[in-house]
Amino acid sequence: MNNSSVNVPSEISREISFPVLLMMSMGATVGGGIFLAIYYSINAGYSPMVLLTSLSVCGLLAMCTAMSYAEINSALPGADGLHDFSKKLFGIRTCNIIAWCEWLLLCAVGAMNAGILGMVLGNFISMWFGVPLNSFYGIVGTRLITLVVIILITWVHYRGVSETGEFGFYLSVIQILFLFAFLVYAYFKISISDTIRFEFNLPVTFSAIICLSAFSYTAFSGFEVISKAGFETIKPRENIPKSIIYTVYFTIIVYLLMGMASPFFQPLKGLFASKAAGNDAILMSVLIIAVFSALYGSIYSAVRICFTLGKEGLLPHLFTNVSRKAKTPWVSLHYTALLMIVFSLIISPFRLMVMTSAIALMLAIVVNLSVVRLRRLMGDELVYGYLMPLFPFLPLITASIQLLLLISLFSVSYSPVIFSFLWLAAGIALAFRRLHTDRAETQMDMHVLETDSDEQNYGKGSIIAAVADEESALSLVRTVYALGVSDRRPVELLHFINVPDQLSMADGKKYIDTGKESINEMKLYFQSQVPVNFTIKYCRNIARGIITAAREREAEFIVLGWGGKSRNKAYKLGSVIDPVLECAPTNVLVVKQVSNTVPQRIFVPVAGGRNSTFAVEIAMRLIDPNKGMIIVLNVKTGNEPIVFDVANFIEEVTARTNFPRDKIHSKTIESKRVVETILEEIENPSNRCDMVVIGSSARSLWHPFMKDSVANKVAKRCTKSIIIAQKKTNLRSWLGCWL
Known part of the structure; x- marks a missing residue:
C-alpha cells in the first residue's frame, strides 16, 4: 500500500490574505436582514428583550454552524464551498440539490437587499418630490429603482471587476466603518433624547422568541461565501476557519448593539410599510451601504453556483458559456439577475426574508450533519486546521434546534416556506433527470x-x-x-x-x-x-x-x-x-509474524467475553489437528468484579464447536502484573509456545483518551507469532463509525 507523496505545484495563485478574507466575510454577512428583523420586532410590538434574546439564539446557532463550516473548510478547502463538500460526502445528486437550494438562497437574498435599497432610495425621492411611497407612482418608482440597482450590479460583475476582489474588499471596509459610526451616533442620540424610550414592560413569550429567531436567522448567514475561495486563499486551513469564526463573533456583537438601540430604528416601521420614513439621512445612508455590499456579494456567489449547476448537468450546458472579452459566465450572470428581478418585483422584502431564512436553515442543517459524516468517513485521512468542541453532540443538537425553527416559520408566513419546499422538490426532480452527464470523476471515489x-x-x-x-x-x-x-x-x-x-x-x-x-x-x-x-x-x-x-x-x-x-x-x-x-462490520484478525508452518502449541490468554471465545475458536482452526494443543491462559488479579470460571468456559466452547476436549488445557495464575505474567508464560522456552491468539480488549467510547489495552501491550512486546482476534459487533461498529 504505497504511501508515497508527491509535491505538485498549485495551478491557482494564492493571493487572498486573512484581512481581505475577513472583510469579504463580514461584508457578505451584515446586510438588510438585521434591519428587517428589527422592523419585524417593532411592528409586532415585541419587547426589546424578545429581540435581544432572539438575536442571541440565532447568534449561538450561527456560531455552532460556523464551527461546523470551519472544521469542514479546514479539512477540505475547496473552491466550490458547500457544493464541493456535499459532493465528496453525499454524492453528485445530493450536492446538485444542495447547490440548487443555495442558488435560490443567494438570489432571494440579492432580491431582498435590492428591494430594500429601492425602498430607501424611493424614500429620498418621496421627500424631494412629495410623492407618497404607497401611491401608484411611488410603488412604480420604487420598483424601477430596484430594477436599475440589479442591472447596475450585474453590469459591474459582467465587466469582471469582481474577479480581483478589490472592489468587494473596499466596499466591505466602507460598510463596517459606516456601521460603527452609525452605532456611535445612535447611542449618542439615545443618551441625549427624552423621547426615545425602551419598552421593557412588554410581555416576553417563548413563541415570540421562536418566531423572531426563525425570521431573523438569515441575518447571520453569509459568512459561508468565503468557503468558495479556498484555492485562492493564503494558508486556507488556518485563515478560512479564523475568518468564519471571527465574522460570527463580530456579527453577534454588532447585532446585539443594534438590538439594544432598537428604539432608534422607529423610522424603519414607516419605510417597510411603504410610508415616508422621515429625514434620518444617517440611518438611510447606513442602510444603503449595508444592503449594497450584501447585494454585491450575493450576486457574485450566486453566479458561481449557477455556473457550477450548468457544468454538473442540473441546468442546460448553455449556463457554462463564458464571455471571451470579460471572462465572466455571462449566461449564468444574466439568468441569476433575471431571477433576482422577478423575486424583487413580485415578492415583498418581508416574504423574501422568510424564504431566505427557510433555505438558510435547511442548508445549515445539512452542514451540521455533514461535519458528522465527514469525521465518520474521512476522519483518519484528513489534515484538520480546526476541530469543533463537544463533537458530535454540538452539531446534532444545533441541527435539531434549526429544524424546530424551520417548522416555526410556517407561523410567520407560510407561503414563502411552501415555495422553498417546492423549489427543493424541483431540485430533486432535476437531480434525478439530469440534463447532461459529462462530469469529471470525484476525488472521493474508490x-x-x-x-x-x-x-x-x-x-x-x-x-x-x-x-x-x-x-x-x-x-x-x-x-x-x-x-x-x-x-x-x-x-x-x-x-x-x-x-x-x-x-x-x-x-x-x-x-x-x-x-x-x-x-x-x-x-x-x-x-x-x-x-x-x-x-x-x-x-x-x-x-x-x-x-x-x-x-x-x-x-x-x-x-x-x-x-x-x-x-x-x-x-x-x-x-x-x-x-x-473500530468500524469494521465483520470479524477482524490482526496478524503479526505468523509463519507458514502449522503451530503445535497455541496459547490463548482469556478474561471472559465474546472476544476471548472468538480467540479460542480461531486457535481451533489454526492448530495441528493431530498433534496440536491449545493452552487457555487466565491471569487473576483478585480485583475482578465477576469470577471467571475457566473450566466452564472451555466446556461451553468445545461443546458448541465439537472440538476434542483433550486437546485444550487450562492454566490459571494469580498475579497483579497481567501483561508481564502473560509474556513470561509465552516467552518461557519450556512452554514451547508456537503462536498466541488473544482477543481484542473491549473498548469504550473514551478509548482514544485511555491507556493501551492488555491485548495491544502483549502484542507489541511479544516475540512469538501472534493474532489479535475481534468478533464482529454491529452496534459497536456503528457507534464507533459515528461517534
Missing part, C-alpha cells in the same frame, strides 16, 4: 484498477485479506489458508493504492506493480484447495477502502498484517488497523 473476481457470482461470507507488500502477504498465508479450508470460504486478496491528495486518482496506476507482485506471491500457496480472487483498487484512504469492501461483499473475516508497532503515536496499532477495528 476505483477498481485490476481484478479477476466476478461481481455477480462471488459468494457472501468471504475472507478479505488486505495485502500491503510481499512481507505482509507471506505473514497472512497460514491464517487465511486455515480459515478458507476449515470454513470452506472463498478468499479475496485486496491491495489498495493510497493516492495522495496532491495527485489525481488516475495517478494511482503508477504504483500497481508492488501490489501485483505481493498478490501473485500469496496465490502460489493456495493452489486449488481454496478459491482465490484478487482486486487492486486505488483510493484516498486504505482503512475506509477495506471497510467498504467488507460491507459490499458481506465478508465474514478481514485479515490484516501488522509490523508490530505504530508509526504514528496518535494510533494504538496503526492508522489503518485502528479504524478497521
